[in-house]
Amino acid sequence: MNNPVELVLQKQDCFQTAKHKLGYSLSNQEVFINWISEHEKLLRHIINGFEAVPAIQEELFQEIALNIWRALPSFRSDSAVKTFIARIAHNVLATHVAKAVKTVKTEQAFQPVDSIQSSNEHAVLDTSICPQLTPYQSLDQNQRQQCLAQAIRQLKLEQQQVITLALEGMSYQDIADVLAISINLVGVRLQRAKGKVMQLLEAV
Secondary structure (H helix, E strand, O other): OOHHHHHHHHHHHHOOHHHHOOOOOHHHHHHHHHHHHHHHHHHHHHHHHOOOHHHHHHHHHHHHHHHHHHHHHHOOOOOOOHHHHHHHHHHHHHHHHHHHHHHHHHHHHHHOHHHHHHHHHOOOOOOOOOOOOOOHHOOOOOHHHHHHHHHHOOOOOHHHHHHOOOOOHOOOOHHHHHOOOOOOHHHHHHHHHHHHHHHHHHOO
Protein backbone atom coordinates (compact mmCIF):
# COMPACT_ATOMS: atom_id res chain seq x y z
CA MET A 1 0.00 0.00 0.00
CA ASN A 2 1.37 3.44 -0.90
CA ASN A 3 2.23 5.94 1.79
CA PRO A 4 -0.57 8.58 1.92
CA VAL A 5 2.06 11.33 1.81
CA GLU A 6 3.47 9.90 -1.41
CA LEU A 7 -0.03 9.75 -2.87
CA VAL A 8 -0.57 13.42 -2.05
CA LEU A 9 2.62 14.40 -3.83
CA GLN A 10 2.07 12.08 -6.79
CA LYS A 11 -1.49 13.27 -7.44
CA GLN A 12 -0.56 16.96 -7.69
CA ASP A 13 0.25 17.61 -11.37
CA CYS A 14 1.57 21.07 -10.61
CA PHE A 15 3.73 20.01 -7.68
CA GLN A 16 7.12 20.74 -9.28
CA THR A 17 5.91 24.00 -10.82
CA ALA A 18 4.44 25.20 -7.55
CA LYS A 19 7.62 24.31 -5.70
CA HIS A 20 9.65 26.62 -7.92
CA LYS A 21 7.12 29.44 -8.30
CA LEU A 22 6.35 29.64 -4.59
CA GLY A 23 9.94 29.25 -3.54
CA TYR A 24 9.52 25.91 -1.80
CA SER A 25 12.80 24.18 -1.04
CA LEU A 26 13.73 20.58 -0.43
CA SER A 27 13.62 21.34 3.29
CA ASN A 28 9.98 22.40 2.90
CA GLN A 29 9.18 19.03 1.41
CA GLU A 30 11.04 17.21 4.17
CA VAL A 31 9.27 19.23 6.85
CA PHE A 32 5.91 18.56 5.20
CA ILE A 33 6.48 14.81 5.08
CA ASN A 34 7.64 14.77 8.69
CA TRP A 35 4.60 16.76 9.80
CA ILE A 36 2.13 14.53 7.97
CA SER A 37 3.81 11.37 9.19
CA GLU A 38 3.88 12.59 12.79
CA HIS A 39 0.33 13.96 12.85
CA GLU A 40 -1.47 11.55 10.50
CA LYS A 41 -3.20 9.79 13.39
CA LEU A 42 -4.41 13.14 14.78
CA LEU A 43 -5.77 14.20 11.40
CA ARG A 44 -7.58 10.93 10.79
CA HIS A 45 -9.17 11.03 14.25
CA ILE A 46 -10.40 14.57 13.63
CA ILE A 47 -11.75 13.65 10.20
CA ASN A 48 -13.54 10.62 11.64
CA GLY A 49 -15.43 12.94 13.95
CA PHE A 50 -16.92 14.76 10.96
CA GLU A 51 -17.29 12.13 8.22
CA ALA A 52 -18.28 8.44 8.33
CA VAL A 53 -17.66 7.36 4.72
CA PRO A 54 -14.10 5.95 4.33
CA ALA A 55 -13.69 7.14 0.73
CA ILE A 56 -14.68 10.69 1.66
CA GLN A 57 -12.45 10.52 4.74
CA GLU A 58 -9.52 9.76 2.46
CA GLU A 59 -10.41 12.64 0.13
CA LEU A 60 -10.56 14.99 3.10
CA PHE A 61 -7.20 13.75 4.35
CA GLN A 62 -5.65 14.45 0.93
CA GLU A 63 -7.26 17.91 0.82
CA ILE A 64 -6.03 18.76 4.31
CA ALA A 65 -2.53 17.56 3.45
CA LEU A 66 -2.51 19.72 0.33
CA ASN A 67 -3.66 22.75 2.32
CA ILE A 68 -0.92 22.13 4.89
CA TRP A 69 1.61 22.01 2.06
CA ARG A 70 0.35 25.29 0.64
CA ALA A 71 0.33 26.97 4.05
CA LEU A 72 3.73 25.68 5.14
CA PRO A 73 5.69 28.83 4.08
CA SER A 74 3.41 30.94 6.29
CA PHE A 75 4.15 28.88 9.42
CA ARG A 76 5.79 30.80 12.23
CA SER A 77 7.35 29.27 15.31
CA ASP A 78 5.13 31.37 17.60
CA SER A 79 2.50 28.60 17.35
CA ALA A 80 2.83 24.85 17.84
CA VAL A 81 2.90 22.64 14.75
CA LYS A 82 0.01 20.57 16.15
CA THR A 83 -2.10 23.71 16.56
CA PHE A 84 -1.19 24.95 13.07
CA ILE A 85 -2.13 21.64 11.46
CA ALA A 86 -5.32 21.23 13.48
CA ARG A 87 -6.46 24.74 12.49
CA ILE A 88 -6.03 23.93 8.80
CA ALA A 89 -7.86 20.62 9.24
CA HIS A 90 -10.82 22.27 10.94
CA ASN A 91 -11.08 24.95 8.26
CA VAL A 92 -11.30 22.25 5.59
CA LEU A 93 -13.79 20.21 7.61
CA ALA A 94 -15.95 23.23 8.40
CA THR A 95 -16.26 23.86 4.65
CA HIS A 96 -17.04 20.18 4.10
CA VAL A 97 -19.81 20.20 6.72
CA ALA A 98 -21.29 23.43 5.33
CA LYS A 99 -21.45 21.92 1.84
CA ALA A 100 -22.99 18.71 3.19
CA VAL A 101 -25.69 20.64 5.06
CA LYS A 102 -26.48 22.72 1.96
CA THR A 103 -26.75 19.55 -0.14
CA VAL A 104 -29.12 17.91 2.35
CA LYS A 105 -31.33 21.00 2.49
CA THR A 106 -31.45 21.18 -1.30
CA GLU A 107 -32.40 17.51 -1.59
CA GLN A 108 -35.11 17.89 1.06
CA ALA A 109 -36.55 20.90 -0.76
CA PHE A 110 -37.29 18.68 -3.76
CA GLN A 111 -38.33 15.65 -1.74
CA PRO A 112 -42.06 14.71 -1.87
CA VAL A 113 -44.03 15.58 1.25
CA ASP A 114 -45.03 11.96 1.83
CA SER A 115 -41.40 10.91 1.63
CA ILE A 116 -40.32 13.54 4.17
CA GLN A 117 -43.08 12.49 6.57
CA SER A 118 -42.08 8.85 6.23
CA SER A 119 -38.42 9.70 6.89
CA ASN A 120 -39.31 11.74 9.97
CA GLU A 121 -41.46 8.95 11.38
CA HIS A 122 -38.62 6.50 10.85
CA ALA A 123 -36.19 8.87 12.59
CA VAL A 124 -38.47 9.12 15.62
CA LEU A 125 -38.83 5.38 15.89
CA ASP A 126 -35.13 4.68 15.33
CA THR A 127 -33.58 6.47 18.31
CA SER A 128 -30.46 4.34 18.58
CA ILE A 129 -27.11 5.64 17.37
CA CYS A 130 -25.67 2.19 16.73
CA PRO A 131 -27.20 -1.10 15.56
CA GLN A 132 -26.24 -2.80 18.86
CA LEU A 133 -29.14 -3.30 21.26
CA THR A 134 -26.95 -3.81 24.34
CA PRO A 135 -26.22 -0.92 26.75
CA TYR A 136 -23.24 1.28 25.85
CA GLN A 137 -21.31 0.09 28.89
CA SER A 138 -21.41 -3.52 27.70
CA LEU A 139 -19.95 -2.79 24.27
CA ASP A 140 -16.34 -3.66 23.51
CA GLN A 141 -13.77 -0.91 22.93
CA ASN A 142 -14.14 -0.88 19.16
CA GLN A 143 -17.93 -0.65 19.37
CA ARG A 144 -17.67 2.17 21.91
CA GLN A 145 -15.36 4.11 19.63
CA GLN A 146 -17.76 3.67 16.72
CA CYS A 147 -20.73 4.79 18.80
CA LEU A 148 -18.82 7.79 20.15
CA ALA A 149 -17.80 8.83 16.63
CA GLN A 150 -21.40 8.50 15.40
CA ALA A 151 -22.64 10.56 18.33
CA ILE A 152 -20.08 13.30 17.67
CA ARG A 153 -21.15 13.50 14.01
CA GLN A 154 -24.67 14.38 15.17
CA LEU A 155 -23.47 17.46 17.06
CA LYS A 156 -23.48 21.02 15.81
CA LEU A 157 -20.28 22.02 14.00
CA GLU A 158 -19.04 24.22 16.84
CA GLN A 159 -19.51 21.34 19.28
CA GLN A 160 -17.86 18.82 16.94
CA GLN A 161 -14.82 21.05 16.72
CA VAL A 162 -14.16 21.41 20.44
CA ILE A 163 -14.87 17.82 21.42
CA THR A 164 -12.73 16.26 18.67
CA LEU A 165 -9.78 18.40 19.72
CA ALA A 166 -10.39 17.72 23.41
CA LEU A 167 -10.40 13.97 22.71
CA GLU A 168 -6.96 14.42 21.14
CA GLY A 169 -5.68 15.74 24.46
CA MET A 170 -5.55 19.42 23.53
CA SER A 171 -5.79 21.97 26.32
CA TYR A 172 -8.45 24.69 26.43
CA GLN A 173 -5.77 27.17 25.33
CA ASP A 174 -4.74 25.02 22.35
CA ILE A 175 -8.38 24.57 21.29
CA ALA A 176 -8.95 28.30 21.61
CA ASP A 177 -5.92 28.97 19.40
CA VAL A 178 -7.07 26.48 16.76
CA LEU A 179 -10.62 27.83 16.58
CA ALA A 180 -9.75 31.49 17.26
CA ILE A 181 -12.22 31.74 20.16
CA SER A 182 -11.88 32.54 23.86
CA ILE A 183 -10.97 29.92 26.47
CA ASN A 184 -14.28 30.55 28.23
CA LEU A 185 -16.20 29.84 25.04
CA VAL A 186 -14.23 26.63 24.60
CA GLY A 187 -15.42 25.55 28.06
CA VAL A 188 -19.04 26.40 27.32
CA ARG A 189 -19.09 24.58 23.98
CA LEU A 190 -17.27 21.58 25.39
CA GLN A 191 -19.70 21.18 28.27
CA ARG A 192 -22.65 21.37 25.89
CA ALA A 193 -21.00 18.89 23.56
CA LYS A 194 -20.30 16.43 26.38
CA GLY A 195 -23.88 16.70 27.61
CA LYS A 196 -25.31 16.05 24.15
CA VAL A 197 -22.96 13.12 23.54
CA MET A 198 -23.92 11.52 26.85
CA GLN A 199 -27.59 11.98 25.96
CA LEU A 200 -27.05 10.30 22.59
CA LEU A 201 -25.04 7.43 24.08
CA GLU A 202 -27.77 6.73 26.64
CA ALA A 203 -30.03 5.90 23.71
CA VAL A 204 -27.70 3.12 22.55
